[in-house]
Amino acid sequence: MEQAMTQKHSSWWRWLVGAIVAVVVGVGVWYALTQLSPFGAANEQAQIASSETATASGEPAELPMDDFTELALTKAKQGDVEGALEAFSVAIASNPDGASVPYYYRGLVYIEEGKVMEAIDDFTEAIEIDSHFPQAYAARGTAYLMTSRPAKAADDFNKAIQLDPNNPTTFVNRARAYMGLQMLEEAEADLNRAIELDPNLLPAYFNRGVLFMLQQRTEEALADFNKCVEINANAPAPYFNRAVTYIELGDKKAAATDLAIYLTLSKDEEGKHQARALLDSLTGTQGLDTMLQEEVDSGENGHNQ
Incomplete structure (x- = not known):
């Protein structure tokens, strides 16, 4: 029974990581173009990759x-x-x-x-x-x-x-290319360098957190997603990723709270669908409705835990 649960957990984890990698690729593309361009898409990726976080x-x-x-x-x-x-x-x-x-x-x-x-x-x-x-x-x-x-x-x-x-942004994007090539050590080195150049570069922490999740370095991933939320508490994607990290660490309550925050901030319907399904699995439908209402009532501020 324990082995079956372990196998189910591993399969669930891999599915979530795959979804998160898709999220981060979209985020990285938007961020690179926004930093290079004087005009940018007005969508939720602007929150995860605000032009205020770096100057390219x-x-x-x-x-x-x-x-x-x-x-x-x-x-x-x-x-x-x-x-x-x-x-x-x-x-x-x-x-x-x-x-x-x-x-x-x-x-x-x-x-x-x-x-x-x-x-x-x-x-x-x-x-x-x-x-x-x-x-x-x-x-x-x-x-x-x-x-x-x-x-x-x-x-x-x-x-x-x-x-x-x-240019820290280019190091972040090369790291994403290295991740696509399974050159994870090189990717981590580039993300570390990006952070050295700009200690408040949210996409560097976000991508490094994803990299740590892929390597099952869960505590390090949590620290990076915490940093993302510290830099920009209104960016949706770090809450989703941090929720997955909390699940891996066995803290379902913290995970449910982050998913509820994500649902109030995100405008990505596909991502919200995934978050609802995950939150429902943690809390049940009634618990989901309650948490969402509590998050709405709490307002948009004070999301950082």
Whole structure:
């Protein structure tokens, strides 16, 4: 009986870890692009990877640009995607041999529109024009991650780090590529380096926590998810991951509390469905309703345990 329970627990744990890895890949992609782009998706990933947590090179003021590129960025910030793409195209046509920056920014717009292959083409054009453009390598690496090509992503992140060795965001993203390649020691080293460069970089702790969970280093994972909540108590994903960690440690009450918080913060319907199912298994349907109401009544503040 005990063996059967152990096997069931192990299978449940692996399923949860798989779900969490999917969460972290989405988070990492959003974070990389938000740090590289002057405009970002307005969704719950913004909470887990707030642009306030790090400053990456490549902000608009650091990249030379013409009037059409500036106009395109303004339109993009205003949500006028079609106008932004048109202005970027004019900028490229007016100076095709010096259009690395508009190609780069147009690639970011394509990413946010879900046109990943077009984005890769634009990042490649930017790199061909300027082979010393770390932001373009980093952005293309992120796009390769989105298309499940971690080896090509790692190559691009290697080049970006060679050109800009003090950008913590790139170390986080290379770590994600290494995780996809099962190079876990290298991934941990990169995440440690990212934290050295920016001790408040939430995605570094989040990814390292996932890495520790994959290695069943549960106490270390818990410490990293605690740090995530300390940095940003309104980011949903760390609560879900910390709940899974609490389950592994046998603290179902703490896990249920974190899942209830996640459900009040998250806008991800798939994630909420998983959280409800998990919370129901811990508390029962009646307990789920009670915990959710108590969390709503407690307000949005004071989530950190």
